[in-house]
Amino acid sequence: MANNDEFYLRYYVGHKGKFGHEFLEFEFSQDGKLRYANNSEYKNDTMIRKECFVSPAVLGELKRIVEDSEIMKEDDNLWPAADRVGKQELEIVCGDDHISFTTSKIGSMNDVNDSKDPEGLRTFYYLVQDLKCFVISLIGLHFKIKPIS
Amino acid sequence: MSTDDALDLTAPAGFEPGMDEGEDLRATLNKRQAGEEAEIAPGAPQRSVEGWIVIVTNVHEEAQDDDIYDKFTEFGKIKNLHLNLDRRTGYVKGYALVEYEQQEEAARAVSEGTGQEVLGQEVTVNWAFVRGNKGGRGRGGRFR
Numbered sequence: 001m002a003n004n005d006e007f008y009l010r011y012y013v014g015h016k017g018k019f020g021h022e023f024l025e026f027e028f029s030q031d032g033k034l035r036y037a038n039n040s041e042y043k044n045d046t047m048i049r050k051e052c053f054v055s056p057a058v059l060g061e062l063k064r065i066v067e068d069s070e071i072m073k074e075d076d077n078l079w080p081a082a083d084r085v086g087k088q089e090l091e092i093v094c095g096d097d098h099i100s101f102t103t104s105k106i107g108s109m110n111d112v113n114d115s116k117d118p119e120g121l122r123t124f125y126y127l128v129q130d131l132k133c134f135v136i137s138l139i140g141l142h143f144k145i146k147p148i149s
Numbered sequence: 150m151s152t153d154d155a156l157d158l159t160a161p162a163g164f165e166p167g168m169d170e171g172e173d174l175r176a177t178l179n180k181r182q183a184g185e186e187a188e189i190a191p192g193a194p195q196r197s198v199e200g201w202i203v204i205v206t207n208v209h210e211e212a213q214d215d216d217i218y219d220k221f222t223e224f225g226k227i228k229n230l231h232l233n234l235d236r237r238t239g240y241v242k243g244y245a246l247v248e249y250e251q252q253e254e255a256a257r258a259v260s261e262g263t264g265q266e267v268l269g270q271e272v273t274v275n276w277a278f279v280r281g282n283k284g285g286r287g288r289g290g291r292f293r
Contacts, residue, residue: 052278053281141202144197
């Protein structure tokens with residue numbers, strides 16, 4: 001890790017369809033602010049927006065998960081482009097590295113294996129699941145809501 | 150692998166820390182609960198809706214709910230425990246989130262839990278949520 005300990009992470013997944021703009025998004029800032037938004041208009045479900053501050057320990061764990069995944073070495077050039085089914089965005093600043101990836105939704109491992117960059121997409125696929133899992137636990141415990149994903 | 154169902158107690162009809170409007174109430178409640186200690190300083194522990202959450206890190210990948218539960222129940226009654234798995238390997242990701250009802254219990258977990266061994270591996274324990282720096286805004290992204 002470089003001396004520069006800058007850190008920022010944002011993930012978005014969503015699509016625009018019959019039930020409006022349905023999406024899940026979360027963002028961690030350097031100062032620990034965690035922003036979370038989850039919108040589904042299905043059956044008149046409403047938008048959930050939550051904000052809280054996580055400790056440096058939580059940020060540190062997040063950073064460890066990012067670094068272990070080696071996502072910062074990947075490139076989204078060959079990944080499937082966002083389409084009508086949906087879009088995912090992952091933006092991470094980690095030290096001197098900055099990535100900003102955009103791709104379609106990934107339904108299953110088949111989509112990953114059939115892609116032009118299965119290894120890179122696999123890294124992305126599993127990292128996103130680990131991140132979602134972490135955030136949903138944090139938000140769920142802190143606010144006592146059961147987020148949908 | 151969450152013991153949510155087993156451990157989740159019914160919530161008292163409490164307040165919900167929303168975005169901002171809950172701040173005063175929360176501060177008052179925290180003060181009451183923490184006694185003189187409650188300084189409204191950024192970085193101080195932040196209460197969650199039903200209790201106090203700590204994060205345990207460097208958890209052995211083969212740890213089970215019971216390993217964490219047995220270790221951490223000695224600091225107080227555990228209301229919730231999340232020991233999430235690595236989606237690729239199926240092993241423990243490396244962290245656990247533990248919820249206590251009382252701040253003192255969580256504080257003990259933080260001060261006495263760190264350095265304890267779980268499956269021979271020393272864990273570190275910290276508060277998961279802290280008071281924010283009001284007005285302090287991090288690097289702005291494209292958050293919707």
